[in-house]
Amino acid sequence: MAGTYISLVVPKQSVKNVKTALELHGKLDKREKIGPSPTFHSDDIKEPMLVPTTVNIMAGHSAPGLINGLPIDEYKKQLLAELGLESLFDSISIHASPRAILCATESGIETNPFTKAVRAYLSALPSELLSIVGTTIDVLLERLPTTYSIYPPMLLLPAHVFSAPDWQKLFSSTTAEQWGVLYQTVATAMSVTHIAINASIPLLSRHSEQSNSENILRSPTNLTPLYGDFGPICNASLPSSEDFASAFWVSAKQNGITQFWAPRYTMFSRGNITEKARLLQLPSIVESVEEEGGCTAVDLYAGIGYFVFSYAKAGVSKILCFELNPWSVEGLRRGAEANGWGIEIFNEEDVKDFKPTFTQLKDPEKKLLVFQMSNEAAGSILQRISGAIPPVRHVNCGLLPSSKGSWATAVKVLDPEIGGWIHVHENLAIKDIETKSEEIADEMQELLNAMPEAHVGEKGRKSIAILEHVERVKTFAPGVMHCVLDIHVMPFITKR
Template sequence: MRRAAIVDPHGIPSCPSPRDRPFLHCPTTENKALPPCSPGPPLVTIMSTPASSARQKRPKKPKAANAIEAAVTSFLVQRPPSPERDVPVLISQAPKRWTIYEPMVLLPAGSFSSPQWTEFLNSLPEPEASDLWAAVLAQISRTASNKTPLTHLAANEGIPLHLQDGAEDAEETENVLRSPSGLRVLHGDFGAARLGGATPGLQDFAAAFWVSTRQNGIYQTWAPRWTMFSRGNISEKARLLGFHSPSPSDSVGRSSQSQHRVAQSSELRDRYAVDLYAGIGYFVFSYAKLGLRVLCWELNPWSVEGLRRGAIGNGWDVRVLQGEELSSIDMRGVLRGKERIVVFLEDNAKARERLAQVDALENDSEVRGDGDVKDAVEVLHVNCGFLPTSEPVWRDAWEMARQKGADKAWLHLHENVGVNDIEARKGEIQRLFESYKGGDHSRDVSVEHVELVKTFAPGVWHCVFDVYVYSRTSSRPT
């Protein structure tokens, strides 16, 4: 508080004493007394407020309740109290996150599966449990910006690497198709859990429940009961989309480490990418958006149907080769087609053989249907996107990349690697491909980059090793 002049009983102000004015100081050049204060209007005491207090911050708005927490709380408090039900514990154990794949909400693994929640859900009649899940969907819908109503709820329990056929003494088999057998359906009709026949047909596809999403502006769709979806690959998809673009750090007249990758869209047209594990089109669509034609191999018919629907949703022509058609393929006719994407519903072990058939057509000027292309298929990318390792197809990928007519190509090898072993693994892959090269002096090979996509487990990274295969006359990595 600042002190003003002291007012005497007669209303005449007097000079404040030094004790009353510790912050007032009048500098003088001579050691003279200050003149007495002249009479004036009475002074009032003024209270000063610190600057920090004057600018009072507005109170923060209360944080909005988590949508699932709000729905669970509302559901629980409306039920008759029970000494066996610990409401605060149930609320605290409800999931806090979710992902929307229209029209489905997918909860993380372990959601509503604690002992307390398991006991509570087992005590609920089915109609009341359905009311709970409907309330969760309704509350999430209120907070989401989706135009499509959210109607289905499930928990993601991961993709098992091995499957068992149900018998107690049955041996586990590798889950090659990456079927999401652990999906826990909570609400909504996800379609039949079993098929009438050995393989799905058009009626099965039509009756199934399909969801969709957009990543990097690309539409993707799949049947969650039958097909996995890996949200974490979005960064790798984006990297491929920009693979042939100049780096932001590049400047005119100065080479960069990625300069040999740069290509105009006209240079990519009529070149090819090969995806040996196509899935629903995870990386296929990135290559297609670049303008490349894509040859794909996939074993899961549900994934192929998702790829087909996704391609159409993005405006790309697509052809699926399957069944008896595979035994009498005319590769000349396939390549004459105008489809941006061609899918082979078969084992990728056949891919090398198929491309060898193409190589035999090298001198046919009509091989691509435009009459202007003299060379055979020029493979610019080979994608090997399978975990925990895609090594079984690396030799075939190398042979595809080094085929005559392709002066440079990139292999994208996916593998899970311990964080402390990445550099060592890079060296191993370099030596492995040097052994593939053998006495071929027309090609060189370089593991030029390792992309860390996402953590797969503590201390383990999903890595993509970019292997550059180039002719002696083409651009060398810098």
């Protein structure tokens, strides 16, 4: 298939990492050789090497300074984030050139390991079976998505992987044993032990007695295991230590940070990788970390540590984590230990007698303090322990499609004397991002204005909320963008 394709110009010492990442995501053009780039010269890239990819530049969507409708740097940021190579942003350049990438029917050579494995399986089927179904191997492969994700030791396929009519006909004409052979063939070829079909995290829980109950635990109820032992099904909301031990766990490494989760019971979003990386170098966080006595961050929707771990790696002294899902808390614990961060977990019974001198709070080795409960308790807990931890300078409100339910808590837990930043995650219509962002900042101001009398400042005015930055993280749906609003809260305190 002729077209314009991306090649990555990479320092020689980074070629292996880039090649591995492209292979994992099925985006390495294996027909083209990796070699020196004699026409590219830059002081930033020593011994530049050209690594060819199968990433296509869409016709009609590019212009000088743009790739697929995005500024080149923004496009590069998204591409490297998808590949887990964001740390190499400054040392990789994008090169676009016309190139022919032959599909299987044109060349007989598969470049995608997933489709290669599927072809091997289909080729072993009785030829009369495909005739009865009324299809061919090439037609089936053309209907097969080529994207996937590998989270060792699991291969995660998109929800629509076998949804095409030709595949459905084949499904109905073959046995479960034959499909088991397909999955085993794919697993062996791709060096994984488990395969599952992915689906988005539903906003409503189908496991609730109420059909319209909000899925507040963010459980992946649409995950479909295909191959491998995913562990016994248990009471997801009340797991035992034995349940944790017998469950299937996977991992991912982003920005040098390891995260763990049990696919049956918790979610993972690789698309947040750019926001995780941004937090590591965010000036307001760097500023807070360098303050005498350190600082505290509060994550009101901690999950398995999506953003918690970025605060920890950035050097924040203490991170208070609020999370309801016990499976997420266990993933948070495993991830913290893997990254070498001390962690202490408290349940509702533990916090009844909390005092500011509580030993675990003072222990500098206990960087993560995890509260397995609703974030509605954050305000009262912070009131009791504020003297035992550094000032709260950052609050993360990371729930989609809207974190509005946590905003009142966020303004309450920020340090009242020196203020800080609230990082608000919202899904916003792209056309309304600017106006909605200002409206959210105004709502934060209203919450600040409603704070107790002790916080009244000059002319009776409370702290002020300033919209400092809007980060467009990723497209959530057509016309909808996942955004993070950095809202700086600056207090006006009356000295008494």
